Amino acid sequence: xxxxSCNIAGVRSPNPFWLASAPPTxxxxxxxxxxxxxxxxxxxxxxxxxPPVVNVSSRYGAIGYRGQRMAGFNNIELITDRPLEINLRExxxxxxxxxxxxxxxxxxxxxxxxxxxxxxxxxxQTGADAVELNFxxxxxxxERGMGSAVGQVPEYIEMVTRWCKAHTRMPVFVKLTxxxxxxxxxxxxxQLGGADGVALINTVNSITGVDLDLMAPMPMVNGKGTxxxxxxPAVKPIALGMVAEIARDTCGKLPISGIGGIETWRDxxxxxxxxxxxxxxxxxxxxxGFKIVGDMISGLSHWMDAKGYATLDAFKGxxxxxxxxxxELDMNFVTKARIDxxxxxxxxxxxxxCEDTSHQAIAASRLEGRRxxxxxxxxxxxxxxxxxxxxxxxxxxxxxxxxxxxxLTWKNHPRHPDNLATTE
Amino acid sequence: MSVxxxxxxxxxxxxxxxxxxxxxxxxxxxxxxxERNFDDLHPPFTVQExxxxxxxxxxxxxxxxxxxxxxxxxxPGFIRGIQTGxxxxxxxxxxxxxxxxxxxxxxxxxxxxxxxxxxWHGRNGKPVKIxxxxxxxxxxxxxxxIQPFVRASPSGKRVAVVGAxxxxxxxxxxxxxxxxxxxxxxxxxKAGGLNEYGxxxxxxxxxxxxxxxxxxxxxxxxxxxxxxxLGRDFDLPELLRGHDAVFLAIGLGAAxxxxxxxxxxxxxxxxxxxxxxxxxxxxxxxxxxxxxxxVIGGGNTAIDIAIQAKRLGAVxxxxxxxxxxxxxxxxxxxxxxxxxxxxxxxHWAAPVALHGKDxxxxxxxxxxxxxDPGGKLVIGEERFLLPADQLFKxxxxxxxxxxxxxxxxxxxxxxxRIDSEFxxxxxxxxxxxxxxxxxxDLTVVAVEDGKRAAAAIHNYLxx
Ligand SMILES: Cc1cc2nc3c(=O)[nH]c(=O)nc-3n(C[C@H](O)[C@H](O)[C@H](O)COP(=O)(O)OP(=O)(O)OC[C@H]3O[C@@H](n4cnc5c(N)ncnc54)[C@H](O)[C@@H]3O)c2cc1C
Ligand SMILES: Cc1cc2nc3c(=O)[nH]c(=O)nc-3n(C[C@H](O)[C@H](O)[C@H](O)COP(=O)(O)O)c2cc1C
Ligand code: SF4
Ligand code: SF4
Ligand code: SF4
Numbered sequence: 001x002x003x004x005s006c007n008i009a010g011v012r013s014p015n016p017f018w019l020a021s022a023p024p025t026x027x028x029x030x031x032x033x034x035x036x037x038x039x040x041x042x043x044x045x046x047x048x049x050x051p052p053v054v055n056v057s058s059r060y061g062a063i064g065y066r067g068q069r070m071a072g073f074n075n076i077e078l079i080t081d082r083p084l085e086i087n088l089r090e091x092x093x094x095x096x097x098x099x100x101x102x103x104x105x106x107x108x109x110x111x112x113x114x115x116x117x118x119x120x121x122x123x124x125q126t127g128a129d130a131v132e133l134n135f136x137x138x139x140x141x142x143e144r145g146m147g148s149a150v151g152q153v154p155e156y157i158e159m160v161t162r163w164c165k166a167h168t169r170m171p172v173f174v175k176l177t178x179x180x181x182x183x184x185x186x187x188x189x190x191q192l193g194g195a196d197g198v199a200l201i202n203t204v205n206s207i208t209g210v211d212l213d214l215m216a217p218m219p220m221v222n223g224k225g226t227x228x229x230x231x232x233p234a235v236k237p238i239a240l241g242m243v244a245e246i247a248r249d250t251c252g253k254l255p256i257s258g259i260g261g262i263e264t265w266r267d268x269x270x271x272x273x274x275x276x277x278x279x280x281x282x283x284x285x286x287x288x289g290f291k292i293v294g295d296m297i298s299g300l301s302h303w304m305d306a307k308g309y310a311t312l313d314a315f316k317g318x319x320x321x322x323x324x325x326x327x328e329l330d331m332n333f334v335t336k337a338r339i340d341x342x343x344x345x346x347x348x349x350x351x352x353x354c355e356d357t358s359h360q361a362i363a364a365s366r367l368e369g370r371r372x373x374x375x376x377x378x379x380x381x382x383x384x385x386x387x388x389x390x391x392x393x394x395x396x397x398x399x400x401x402x403x404x405x406x407x408l409t410w411k412n413h414p415r416h417p418d419n420l421a422t423t424e
Numbered sequence: 425m426s427v428x429x430x431x432x433x434x435x436x437x438x439x440x441x442x443x444x445x446x447x448x449x450x451x452x453x454x455x456x457x458x459e460r461n462f463d464d465l466h467p468p469f470t471v472q473e474x475x476x477x478x479x480x481x482x483x484x485x486x487x488x489x490x491x492x493x494x495x496x497x498x499x500p501g502f503i504r505g506i507q508t509g510x511x512x513x514x515x516x517x518x519x520x521x522x523x524x525x526x527x528x529x530x531x532x533x534x535x536x537x538x539x540x541x542x543x544w545h546g547r548n549g550k551p552v553k554i555x556x557x558x559x560x561x562x563x564x565x566x567x568x569x570i571q572p573f574v575r576a577s578p579s580g581k582r583v584a585v586v587g588a589x590x591x592x593x594x595x596x597x598x599x600x601x602x603x604x605x606x607x608x609x610x611x612x613x614k615a616g617g618l619n620e621y622g623x624x625x626x627x628x629x630x631x632x633x634x635x636x637x638x639x640x641x642x643x644x645x646x647x648x649x650x651x652x653x654l655g656r657d658f659d660l661p662e663l664l665r666g667h668d669a670v671f672l673a674i675g676l677g678a679a680x681x682x683x684x685x686x687x688x689x690x691x692x693x694x695x696x697x698x699x700x701x702x703x704x705x706x707x708x709x710x711x712x713x714x715x716x717x718x719v720i721g722g723g724n725t726a727i728d729i730a731i732q733a734k735r736l737g738a739v740x741x742x743x744x745x746x747x748x749x750x751x752x753x754x755x756x757x758x759x760x761x762x763x764x765x766x767x768x769x770x771h772w773a774a775p776v777a778l779h780g781k782d783x784x785x786x787x788x789x790x791x792x793x794x795x796d797p798g799g800k801l802v803i804g805e806e807r808f809l810l811p812a813d814q815l816f817k818x819x820x821x822x823x824x825x826x827x828x829x830x831x832x833x834x835x836x837x838x839x840x841r842i843d844s845e846f847x848x849x850x851x852x853x854x855x856x857x858x859x860x861x862x863x864x865d866l867t868v869v870a871v872e873d874g875k876r877a878a879a880a881i882h883n884y885l886x887x
Binding site for chain 1: 470471472479483485500501504505507508509510512513516517
């Protein structure tokens with residue numbers, strides 16, 4: 001059996017599956033249930049200074065897709081609404097009861113050194129393994145000068161991180177907000193400030209929908225709505241992109257805890273392959289309960305066994321070198337769509353997608369009275385739109401055209417403006 | 425097809441010049457038709473079908489389907505594995521709770537078990553196809569010969585199991601996992617019990633029962649000795665002398681009789697014995713089946729024999745049952761399956777006489793029945809006759825007492841009596857499966873018995 005134990009920035013856990021800082025980690029009761037179910041670690045729900053915040057009623061919005069619930073999830077909750085004292089006491093007890101699990105405490109206090117110093121001292125006494133600085137929440141806290149209001153200003157990130165490193169011996173993770181144009185800027189600021197690692201992504205600023213009767217955005221509180229943080233399966237591609245960006249930029253040297261839309265062992269494996277050391281889950285646990293970690297552990301282990309990866313490090317970051325700029329792709333590589341006529345159910349979706357919106361490369365005809373769809377190879381540009389719209393798994397294959405032509409990047413392509421100039 | 429008793433005489437005479445015996449014969453169908461008729465009742469899921477079906481599962485908390493499974497398989501847990509592509513994990517989850525999960529996926533009456541409890545019923549939807557998903561995941565493991573279990577270090581104990589049916593096999597597998605050596609004594613040439621000799625052929629085609637046993641045996645630590653019958657070749661005291669414990673899983677070897685005169689007419693057959701022959705036949709066209717077939721009984725055996733007779737080419741097949749549809753122990757799904765296959769079900773009819781000519785069955789005479797206000801069955805005045813050249817008795821099995829010629833102590837009336845720990849009244853002798861008393865005689869219940877009895881025996885063997 002593969003060893004899936006995890007060590008990231010000195011924080012150890014029996015498996016890489018952590019619960020992200022959110023309601024599932026707000027109380028000892030929840031966290032101990034999670035540990036019983038098998039979760040390797042938790043990031044405790046963000047602590048702040050007393051008096052605690054007050055939350056509104058109706059806090060979540062969700063996007064379903066074609067009968068599946070919660071493809072995307074949105075919240076307008078704030079940080080923990082329980083007194084600091086209670087949280088710290090529970091954290092101490094949980095760590096004592098579960099010494100082998102990772103327990104990281106998420107923090108968000110005003111942008112003053114004294115505030116951070118004060119809370120860090122108290123967290124240190126709990127025996128927690130690390131802290132995570134929440135520079136992420138796009139709602140509520142940002143309007144108070146915290147959360148993404150800090151996370152969007154690299155100078156602030158660097159300053160607060162530096163304070164924290166100065167005032168604690170615990171490893172410091174900086175949790176990044178995706179609500180920026182370039183994720184590398186806040187990441188570099190955290191690095192400059194001395195962060196031991198980054199965690200990303202926090203939620204994406206959003207409105208989930210509009211109630212067309214009440215004419216108010218959702219989620220709605222007594223007829224009014226506000227922007228909230230989007231997460232769940234829908235945000236996974238955004239998160240993967242940002243994780244890959246950071247892993248590539250730092251050559252895998254900066255520990256990353258990957259977050260965003262992770263629901264299955266496969267999602268987790270993808271984050272790890274792109275450079276994450278641990279992964280964090282919020283929405284999937286809120287949707288199905290803690291039991292899902294059973295399949296995550298079993299699925300990841302069996303997959304690693306099948307691939308011959310003995311440890312997480314054996315494949316961590318393996319996909320990062322293959323994440324390149326567009327300009328480094330091979331212009332001589334060509335694939336063509338091929339329809340398996342035995343599998344084809346003659347729905348015509350491939351044809352109309354290509355005919356109406358792309359390259360007119362799938363002919364619609366009748367063969368012995370039956371509908372017949374066939375790729376016109378000469379017209380097919382290998383975009384694979386048809387493969388994506390086809391409802392039958394494995395029916396349309398993208399077949400590489402054998403070529404002896406060398407790997408050709410755009411820079412060396414005859415149509416690159418520089419090369420046009422020289423040939424003319 | 426029924427006629428008044430007054431018309432009996434002319435009818436029983438048959439067509440002039442017709443040889444009655446020729447009406448019961450094999451070779452009624454083309455070779456391809458036989459093959460088609462006895463192939464998989466439900467073809468297996470493709471990958472995409474499995475994933476789409478798995479996506480319908482809500483991953484319920486404290487899931488009612490799990491509760492309804494006699495072996496307590498974590499159904500939402502394994503379905504999630506199929507959803508996420510962790511099919512190996514799914515298969516392991518199933519087999520951990522039910523080592524014959526592959527058989528059960530095919531033969532369980534899911535409509536009254538897991539699927540009957542699925543929460544989709546509460547929103548007027550079709551239940552998640554748990555059986556088919558279970559088959560998908562267990563096939564995946566078996567096709568790759570992945571044996572999920574390892575044996576504990578040897579305990580030095582030897583346990584004798586009598587009967588290699590589902591109960592005996594499940595018990596043996598669990599005992600072997602716990603480190604004990606197991607010897608199974610089986611009277612028949614093949615292991616599997618009714619999985620091999622009784623279940624309808626189209627539920628477990630392509631030699632599935634034997635493939636599953638080979639897979640189960642690949643754990644090691646289990647030896648099957650064939651051709652040895654308790655009560656004939658050895659007895660209980662002998663077994664106890666040579667082993668640290670004994671598990672009796674001998675099923676129900678004897679068939680109930682109708683108790684009518686003429687029961688030995690040619691053409692009057694025992695359904696279970698006939699199915700056993702069918703299951704073992706290399707050439708289905710050799711099986712002789714009548715033109716007018718009557719089946720007596722209201723359970724799944726009645727349904728199974730009726731459908732299989734029809735699929736062997738019988739022209740008219742009628743199942744006669746002495747009570748109504750709701751009282752039949754065959755599930756509504758099974759009843760429908762019989763009807764879809766072209767069998768007729770006649771309710772409220774009890775056989776009162778068998779008619780024959782030249783020693784062969786020619787018809788079955790029935791009385792109409794009804795229940796009195798107390799629910800007791802009463803025979804009515806009406807009589808009718810169904811022409812029949814073949815009749816199958818499917819009115820239940822009983823314990824074959826031949827197994828205990830000298831000892832009668834573990835027996836009570838019709839079945840072996842056990843306590844809640846599967847122990848009989850003889851110390852060191854345990855029993856489970858169909859041969860003990862309980863509500864349902866099902867493969868999955870026998871497996872659970874074997875599994876729980878193994879735990880009890882393991883306990884008993886502790887110093
Ligand atoms: C026709 C028919 C169809 C059925 N269809 C279904 C179905 O679709 N689904 C379902 O869930 N259940 C079905 N059942 C019920 C199911 O097959 C049984 O509940 C199950 O097989 C019981 O398992 P068992 O191990 O207790 O007994 P069995 O399967 O009967 O096995 C007993 C074994 O013990 C051996 N044995 C008996 N006596 C001795 C002896 N004295 N010495 C040595 N060996 C001995 C026998 O040869 C046999 O191998 C069906 C039953 C019948 C009869
Ligand atoms: C209801 C809710 C509350 C959250 N609260 C916090 C919080 O207090 N601190 C924090 O750092 N992130 C918080 N998050 C963000 C999550 O930790 C996580 O980064 C995000 O949901 C993306 O992961 P997911 O797609 O698995 O849900 C919250 C998310 C949700 C849904
Ligand atoms: S999930 Fe619980 S707290 Fe939230 S609305 Fe429902 S019952 Fe109330
Ligand atoms: S989309 Fe797929 S199934 Fe539909 S016509 Fe095209 S190839 Fe066939
Ligand atoms: S009851 Fe139905 S939906 Fe719920 S877990 Fe079981 S199979 Fe899934």
